[in-house]
Amino acid sequence: MSASILIIVSICAFFLAYLTYGAFLAKKLGLDPTKQTPAHSRRDGVDYIPARAPVLLGHHFASIAGAAPIIGPVTAAAFGWVPVALWIIFGGIFIGAVHDFTSLVASVRHGGRSIGEIINDNVGPTGKRLFGIFAWLTLVLIIAVFAIVIANTFVAVPAAASASTLFMIIAIIFGFTIYRGNASLAVSSIVGVALLIVAIWLGNMFPLALSFNIWVVVLFIYAFVASVTPVWILLQPRDYLNSFLLYGMIAGALVGLLISNPTIQLPAYTGFKTGLGYLFPVLFVTVACGAISGFHSLVASGTTAKQLDKETDARVIGYGGMLIECVLATIAIITAAVLLQDNYVEAMKSGGPVALFSAGVGGFLTKLGLSQQVGTSFAALVVSAFALTTLDTATRLARFIFQEFFTEVKQDSQDAVSSAKGGVLSNMFVGTGISVFLGALLALSGEWNKIWPIFGSANQLLAALALLAVSVWLARMGKDNSFTKYPMVFMFLVTLSALGITIMQTLNAGNYLLMIIAVLLFILAVVLAYLANVALKDAASGQNTIGA
Incomplete structure (x- = not known):
């Protein structure tokens, strides 16, 4: 089968889904462009600030699309390319995009507060406390692991460190230009993207070489500063500009793929049980980003909801942003599927999923005139840039959840927060400091290795709980919740099955902590x-x- 057919069918499916099912969901949720969003009603210049739809889409997409939509599909290709492709297409359309979209809208209707607060209002304070502890600990683990991944990348590729540093400087200038200089978004975007290209060139000319431990310390200091800095200064503009790198990589890979028109060589289906485990539930916890990921609900209800200018923007950002990530995941499975089985196994052993993906995209980009080396390096740089995005976004989300846990919120209506009280632990600097300190402790001690294997199940449990929160909220308003309730049931089945298998395996292996x-x-x-x-x-x- 031609890989071009797979990508064309996938993109057509995603486009039709946005036009039809996305519109259906928007109608069910009752999106109102005239209704004031928390970005306006609670505007504070730090976290709550309205952003234009293209800027917020870039920020949101950059936050959710790190390395996971690449690693998951490439790894799960061990089951064959057909199960992975079907899960990406149908899971993305009917579960993942619904999860992201409804989490965003539910948060907006609850004053821009997190999924934990939505659970508090609709399920009860016990549910909020349990979810808050679980979500915060998961984010601390993410912070630790991504700091290690990025530090290792910067040590191995010093040019990426230089380019990333320059990206931040460009982003700060871009933010002040747009929000304080009232410059044209289109013109500023063109100039900003051009400067990103220059930054990549300068990064290769002047690589920044530091030791692993120094990079870890620097990254955690950066994560602290990024978490408490007004979102318009660094986080939002950097994510927006970085998203063009990902858009460019996706577009280039698509064009190169269509020109080269490779044949899918990997078996369509290898069996219900492989070296990864059983197809159910392992496939559904391995391919998270790209189909459905609980981390997305934390982003949607953590940072994105606080910047939504109009309710109707939620469709393109929540539902549309997830479908764009599905396209990336489809490209990822194709980079594995065009290899012969033996070559796939060898590539996974020698370089891992990111290296396999980068080499595959580099091959597609050769059809556009780039060398294999340049194309592969560009793809690897883009992936590392988005790992950095995940680090600072996760730190900010950890701060939000920590603050909310120790804050009493009084809400007069479904849409307006009247007052909030909290002690010293609700302070943003305290919440950020504790989150960063524990993340650094976990990273430098190496203890993250002992609990990371369970992250896939924990992440999908987050997704199930987000769908649960939205389902109860819709039911309590007397609205149809079938489009979130049935995906919620499926995700609970996946999570409980995966955890049950993990319990048995770790018991037999004597890994009692896990x-x-x-x-x-x-x-x-x-x-x-x-x-x-x-x-x-x-x-x-x-x-x-x-x-309502």
Whole structure:
């Protein structure tokens, strides 16, 4: 089969889904362009600030599309390319994009607060506390791991460190130009992208070589500063400009792929059980970003909801942004699928999924006149740039969740927060400092290795809980929630099955720390599902119904 057919069919499916199912969801959610969003009603110049749709899409897309939509599909190709492609297409359209879109809208309707606060309002304070602890610990783990990944990348490729540093300087200038100089977004974008290209060239000319430990310290200092700095100064403009690198890589790979028109060589299906485990549930926790990822709900309800200018922008940013990531995931599976089985296995052993993907994209870019080396290096640089985006976004999200956990919020209506009280632990600097300190401790001690294997299940549990929160919220307003409820049930089945298998495997292997964590996550999922079921029954019987 031609790889061109797969990518064309996928893109057509995503485009039609946006026009039809995306419009259906927008109608069900009752998006109102005249309704004031938290970016306006709670504008504080730090976290809450309205952003134009293209800028916010760039920020949101850069935050959710790190290395995961590449690593997951390439790794899961061990099951064959057909199961992976089907999960990306159907999972992305009917579960992942719905999850991102509805999480964003639900957060906007709750004053730009997180999924944990939505659970608090619709399920109860116990649910909020359990979710808050779980989500914060997951983010601390992400912070630790991505700091290590980036530090290793900077040590191995000093040019990437120089380019990334220059990217930040360009982003700050861009932010002041747009928000303080009222410059044209189109003109500033063209100049900004041109400067990014110059930064890549200068990075190769003047590589910045530091030791691993120094980079780890520098990265955590950067993460702290980025988390408390007004979003318009660094985070938003840097993510927006960086998104053009990813757009460019995707576009170049697509054109090169269509020109080269490679044949899919990998087996369509290798069997229900492989070296990775059983197809169900392993496929569905391995391919997270690119199909559905709980981390996206934290981004949507953490940073994106606080910057949404109009409710109607949520469709292109939440639903559309996820579908663009699905395109990236489809390209990723194609880079593996065009290899023979033996070559795929060898590539995974020698370089891993990111190296395989970078080499594959580099091959497609040769059709545009670039050398294999330049194309591969460009793809690797783009991936590392978005790993850095994930680091600072995760730190900011950890700060939000930490603050909310120790803050009492009083809400007069579904849409307006009237007052909030909290002690010293609700201070942004304290929340950021504790999150960064524990992340650094985990990174430098090497203890993250012991718990990282369970991250896939934890991430998909986040997705199930986000869908749970939205489902209860919709039910309590008397609205149809079938489009979130059934995906929620599926994700709970996936998560509980994966955790059950992990418990048995770790028990047999004597890895008791991982087993205990898996058991705790299993209990957490069951307790929250029970609380949600009670809330859903109350809503069905007409008790405690909230007006729209």
